[in-house]
Amino acid sequence: MVTKTKAAAKQTPKRLGATKPTKRNAETASPAATSEIAEPVREFLKKTSIPTGFVNPKPIVLSELRKRVTETNLRPTVSLEQLLASANRINPADLPVEKLPEDVKESILALKPGIRRFHGVKIPLYWFPFPWLSSACADRFGYMSSAATRAATKLPFNVATQKLLGQLGNMMGDPGRDPNPASHNPADAGVSSIPAGFTYFGQFVDHDITFDVSSTLDAATDANTISNMRSPALDLDSIYGRGPGLDPFLYVFPTSGPATAIKLHRGSNTPIGPGGPSNNGDKSGMVQQTNWDVPRMQGTNTAAIGDPRNDENLIIVQFQHAMLRFHNAVVDLLVAVAFAGDIFAEAKRIVTHHYQWAVVHDFLKRICGVATVNNAMASVSAPIGSSFRMPVEFAVAAYRFGHSMIRDAYWVNFNFPEATLEKVFEFNRDPRLPVFSTWVVDFNAFFDTGVPVPVHNKARKIDSFMANGLESLPGFSGMMAILATRNLRRALALGLPSGQGMANSFGIAPMTAAQLTSGVPVAETAVLNSSGGLLLNKTPLWYYVLREASVLAGGNQLGPVGGRIVAETFVRILKRDASSYLNVAGGFTPILPSSMPGDFTVADLVAFAGVTQP
Numbered sequence: 001m002v003t004k005t006k007a008a009a010k011q012t013p014k015r016l017g018a019t020k021p022t023k024r025n026a027e028t029a030s031p032a033a034t035s036e037i038a039e040p041v042r043e044f045l046k047k048t049s050i051p052t053g054f055v056n057p058k059p060i061v062l063s064e065l066r067k068r069v070t071e072t073n074l075r076p077t078v079s080l081e082q083l084l085a086s087a088n089r090i091n092p093a094d095l096p097v098e099k100l101p102e103d104v105k106e107s108i109l110a111l112k113p114g115i116r117r118f119h120g121v122k123i124p125l126y127w128f129p130f131p132w133l134s135s136a137c138a139d140r141f142g143y144m145s146s147a148a149t150r151a152a153t154k155l156p157f158n159v160a161t162q163k164l165l166g167q168l169g170n171m172m173g174d175p176g177r178d179p180n181p182a183s184h185n186p187a188d189a190g191v192s193s194i195p196a197g198f199t200y201f202g203q204f205v206d207h208d209i210t211f212d213v214s215s216t217l218d219a220a221t222d223a224n225t226i227s228n229m230r231s232p233a234l235d236l237d238s239i240y241g242r243g244p245g246l247d248p249f250l251y252v253f254p255t256s257g258p259a260t261a262i263k264l265h266r267g268s269n270t271p272i273g274p275g276g277p278s279n280n281g282d283k284s285g286m287v288q289q290t291n292w293d294v295p296r297m298q299g300t301n302t303a304a305i306g307d308p309r310n311d312e313n314l315i316i317v318q319f320q321h322a323m324l325r326f327h328n329a330v331v332d333l334l335v336a337v338a339f340a341g342d343i344f345a346e347a348k349r350i351v352t353h354h355y356q357w358a359v360v361h362d363f364l365k366r367i368c369g370v371a372t373v374n375n376a377m378a379s380v381s382a383p384i385g386s387s388f389r390m391p392v393e394f395a396v397a398a399y400r401f402g403h404s405m406i407r408d409a410y411w412v413n414f415n416f417p418e419a420t421l422e423k424v425f426e427f428n429r430d431p432r433l434p435v436f437s438t439w440v441v442d443f444n445a446f447f448d449t450g451v452p453v454p455v456h457n458k459a460r461k462i463d464s465f466m467a468n469g470l471e472s473l474p475g476f477s478g479m480m481a482i483l484a485t486r487n488l489r490r491a492l493a494l495g496l497p498s499g500q501g502m503a504n505s506f507g508i509a510p511m512t513a514a515q516l517t518s519g520v521p522v523a524e525t526a527v528l529n530s531s532g533g534l535l536l537n538k539t540p541l542w543y544y545v546l547r548e549a550s551v552l553a554g555g556n557q558l559g560p561v562g563g564r565i566v567a568e569t570f571v572r573i574l575k576r577d578a579s580s581y582l583n584v585a586g587g588f589t590p591i592l593p594s595s596m597p598g599d600f601t602v603a604d605l606v607a608f609a610g611v612t613q614p
Contacts, residue, residue: 059088060337072257074332077325077610082593087337089591090346139232141212141223142389144565145497145505153501155492155538157220164531165492165540169485171524172543177465181408182418184458190465192405192556194366196457197446199405200315201602202367204323205359206402207309208238209573210395217489223392230307232390233577234356234570238307239264239323240348249304250295261335262344264324265304267293269437275413276440279614281452283414287614293435294321301433314428315410318441318611326609327351330592353581354590354600356574362601364570367401368563369553376567382575384583391569392494393502397541398565400487401462401558404546408469411455413442421469447603449612450595461555464520464546487542499544500537503561511544515551 065084069076076083143150155161179189186193211229215221231237241247244262252263269289276292278285294317295304303311303320310320330347339346364373382388412419415438419427426432427439444451460467466484500510513536517525528535539547548559558566574580581588590600592608606612 068336072335074336077329077608078593086591139228140389141226141228141392144391144393149501149505150495150497153498153538154495165488166485167527169488172464172484173466175468184455190461192459192461194459195447196459199402199459200319202402203316204319207307210390217493221493223494228390232388236352241306258343260343261331263328263331265295266291266324267295267434269293270434271437273438275438277442277612277614289437289440292440296434301430314424317428322606322609322611329608354592356581357590357600358602367557368567369557372563373567376571380568380571382572384578386576388576394565394569396491398545398562400542404462405459406467407460408467410457411445443606444612449603449607451612463550463555488540491540491542496541498538499541508560516547518551
């Protein structure tokens with residue numbers, strides 16, 4: 001198999017206000033010289049290591065920044081004062097272009113429009129995702145639980161069990177179980193306190209780390225034999241692809257100015273009227289957007305993005321677009337401060353580290369609970385470059401909690417205050433592409449940005465019910481029942497342990513039969529009790545995680561088993577990645593503008609990306 005070549009990431013300089021290095025950070029600040037990292041790569045990492053610490057001897061002043069912004073025709077997404085605070089935390093000596101080999105410097109210049117590529121092109125290794133460079137193409141799924149736990153607690157793989165799981169899936173998918181499908185009030189039954197944007201942010205994150213194209217429902221399969229077609233790293237390869245050298249169609253190469261100020265392509269909209277965010281809290285404040293979509297292929301309207309799954313519905317493709325703008329806004333920041341190094345490489349690192357921080361400190365702490373995430377940070381040991389297989393207990397069970405958070409309808413913008421789930425999928429399909437300008441999403445209604453909107457969409461509670469709207473998706477008749485059944489059947493085929501088995505392996509008291517059936521319809525309880533109570537004694541892990549969240553956490557976050565599986569998987573992914581924010585020398589503190597200094601949320605991300613204002 002061909003060896004991947006993902007990017008050598010370098011240590012990020014210590015930021016102003018950065019935390020003191022912990023013992024762990026001190027031990028793992030530099031990529032370890034393990035057998036999994038090739039000798040040439042280790043030498044490259046040593047030679048290109050950069051000084052740590054804030055090295056700008058003369059901070060930029062507001063008048064200088066204002067002049068730079070005017071000269072470069074930039075349109076900042078935040079105030080100049082906020083931009084200035086971030087600018088003075090950037091190390092201007094980072095990734096210096098002048099230290100690159102001569103052939104690489106010439107190649108960067110040649111990658112401008114009109115040439116873009118040529119035989120023998122040499123480009124910086126920083127432009128590639130790091131895991132590709134440091135390990136062979138051997139990313140696979142695997143197990144978190146022991147073989148003994150699985151053998152003792154998994155359901156028997158046979159026709160009778162398949163039929164039983166089909167019945168349970170059908171029950172989970174029965175229409176009419178959501179008591180308040182139109183409500184956005186967390187005080188109402190079925191409505192969580194989680195902003196609905198996290199349903200789709202979670203989907204975006206999933207697409208960044210997992211992609212199974214080969215497993216089957218019909219045969220017992222060892223997860224260790226299944227390839228994971230995504231790198232098990234939060235490296236945004238769904239945005240950056242393989243980098244500007246290998247996937248140039250994703251990028252806009254500068255025609256003037258710094259040659260490394262490489263941005264990501266954005267697409268145009270079908271112009272039929274105003275949409276998106278408002279500038280006055282009213283429908284009259286919307287404008288007709290012309291560039292609020294992802295780039296698409298002419299003729300087919302296929303999304304030209306790093307992962308086509310991020311084009312499956314309107315909300316996730318609009319978030320993909322926000323991520324493209326996020327990178328471009330960081331490039332503009334670096335241009336504005338006359339950054340002397342490799343602008344693309346530094347922008348990618350800033351974007352990736354802030355995204356990773358938001359995953360942990362905003363998303364995971366909401367979904368798993370602060371204590372669970374903190375415990376995972378303290379207990380998980382994963383040396384840089386250590387072996388890792390994406391656990392199916394995570395990918396096939398615990399992380400599929402998001403399916404239950406999908407709503408029947410969303411406030412998309414002032415044009416569409418009750419867009420049904422059917423419309424959310426329908427208006428991201430031909431012939432309604434590129435995305436109609438009237439359907440541009442107002443993310444102020446999906447995340448807590450502080451910008452007033454009439455409705456703040458809230459996700460459904462994490463429970464064993466599914467939105468009625470999943471039943472009528474275009475081309476997916478009966479999808480609600482099918483989705484639940486497929487989740488249950490896939491876990492059966494892969495031999496996942498039961499929920500009780502995982503609980504016991506963690507030293508957690510398993511839920512009782514009374515808890516598992518609490519609030520469950522009579523017909524579903526009957527299925528659980530059938531076959532001698534098989535599903536109550538060996539409860540499918542996905543179903544167990546959903547019931548645990550509902551009964552023990554009120555549906556507003558995962559319970560102890562589900563939360564631990566999810567939190568520990570993400571922490572392991574980050575700790576073993578030499579280029580992650582957890583392995584920054586001296587610790588990492590976000591530098592981009594945020595509502596809370598020293599923090600960075602998904603709401604801050606979409607605000608800096610410029611998608612919360614018209």
